[in-house]
Amino acid sequence: MVDFKKNGGLVPVIVQDADTNEVLMLAYMNEEALKLTQETGFAHYFSRSRNKLWKKGESSGHTQEVKDILIDCDNDTILLKVKQNGVACHTGRKSCFFTKLDTNEIILDKEKEIEYNFIDELYHTL
Amino acid sequence: MVDFKKNGGLVPVIVQDADTNEVLMLAYMNEEALKLTQETGFAHYFSRSRNKLWKKGESSGHTQEVKDILIDCDNDTILLKVKQNGVACHTGRKSCFFTKLDTNEIILDKEKEIEYNFIDELYHTL
Numbered sequence: 001m002v003d004f005k006k007n008g009g010l011v012p013v014i015v016q017d018a019d020t021n022e023v024l025m026l027a028y029m030n031e032e033a034l035k036l037t038q039e040t041g042f043a044h045y046f047s048r049s050r051n052k053l054w055k056k057g058e059s060s061g062h063t064q065e066v067k068d069i070l071i072d073c074d075n076d077t078i079l080l081k082v083k084q085n086g087v088a089c090h091t092g093r094k095s096c097f098f099t100k101l102d103t104n105e106i107i108l109d110k111e112k113e114i115e116y117n118f119i120d121e122l123y124h125t126l
Numbered sequence: 127m128v129d130f131k132k133n134g135g136l137v138p139v140i141v142q143d144a145d146t147n148e149v150l151m152l153a154y155m156n157e158e159a160l161k162l163t164q165e166t167g168f169a170h171y172f173s174r175s176r177n178k179l180w181k182k183g184e185s186s187g188h189t190q191e192v193k194d195i196l197i198d199c200d201n202d203t204i205l206l207k208v209k210q211n212g213v214a215c216h217t218g219r220k221s222c223f224f225t226k227l228d229t230n231e232i233i234l235d236k237e238k239e240i241e242y243n244f245i246d247e248l249y250h251t252l
Contacts, residue, residue, distance in 0.1 A: 021147035023149065038228070069227040070223040070227060072152065072225075073222045079149055079223040096200075099196060102164070
């Protein structure tokens with residue numbers, strides 16, 4: 001069972017490419033988002049700033065097909081293994097983790113040109 | 127620059143094995159924990175419940191040598207790539223993500239017998 005109480009009804013979700021093990025992004029789920037994810041097989045998250053559920057890739061088509069859902073040893077963090085259709089990041093890169101902290105070096109190229117409006121609105125309101 | 131303001135001075139840190147890309151755990155850093163991590167080359171975190179800094183593996187020897195630090199596209203989540211000495215999880219498993227959510231199946235074996243007291247105290251007070 002997931003402990004949704006510890007963090008105000010939300011749990012952090014680490015999203016990982018099921019084939020390559022690349023970490024794609026971190027998002028949050030509430031109980032309903034988790035239920036929708038389990039029922040539909042596609043990742044759904046909860047936007048903290050917009051205070052609403054969203055299906056990843058609903059507008060852009062860059063959806064995430066769920067391959068496995070793991071829970072950590074104290075039941076407050078989810079590891080979601082997915083098949084990423086397209087890219088996870090609103091910048092058009094496969095992963096949101098493309099910047100080295102110490103040097104600001106960018107280590108991933110853009111794969112897609114993404115219209116800023118819709119994806120940005122969805123992702124950046126996490 | 128890391129945005130420490132969004133989440134009350136803390137950022138979630140995804141800890142990943144630098145060689146295998148296995149996700150090991152999720153922890154939290156405040157600004158001081160990040161600074162210590164960068165200065166020493168060993169992962170330091172902030173315990174939310176004990177309200178204090180700790181060096182991962184300080185008592186147990188199961189330290190994490192930092193290989194790379196990445197920041198995500200909106201600067202509020204860190205991906206820490208490490209060489210894990212011993213195991214990351216207080217249960218003696220390499221990773222804290224060893225339980226399938228749907229079935230409760232355990233997918234990782236214990237590698238170490240760990241004394242419950244010290245590691246548990248450190249980790250479970252995250």
